[in-house]
Amino acid sequence: MIELATAGADFTVDDLWQSLRQKEPRLGRATVYRSVEILVNAGLLDRIEFADGRHHYRICGERHHHHLTCTQCHRVVEVDICLPAEQFKAIGQQTGFAIEGHSITLFGRCARCTAHR
Structure with missing residues (x-):
């Protein structure tokens, strides 16, 4: 993961799992998923949501x-x-919620994809 992080690259959990398995072949996919969730919840890793429902991490x-x-x-x-x-x-007052955090997800077409359309 350090290589992915220093490159500033987005990655999927499967990308990370495959990379880690090269060094530790017996590492389970579920262990990697749990570890990624812990890092997201701790604020050390960002989950990026795509319009099609997939997630990448960064x-x-x-x-x-x-x-x-x-x-x-x-x-x-x-x-x-x-x-x-x-x-x-x-929003909290209108709904009776004590808002603890938020996530705003924005989707669209970048300039390059719009130009090639």
Whole structure:
């Protein structure tokens, strides 16, 4: 995973599992899935959702951001756009929820895919 992280690449759990199995052939897929979930829940790894329901993972750092993914080529761009804190507070008050976090998923076609359409 360190190689994937330092390259800044997105990866799937299967990518990670195959990479790790080269060094530890007996490593189970379920172990890798559980470990990835722990890292996501700890905020050390970001889950990137695609329009087709697939997930990739990326180590992004600590700053708050969201992801915009291309529905055609699956390019991922980090965006620093978010709803204002007042809107989350208003949503919480309207619904009776104590909002603990959020995830905004954006999909579209990148400029290169739009041009080739």
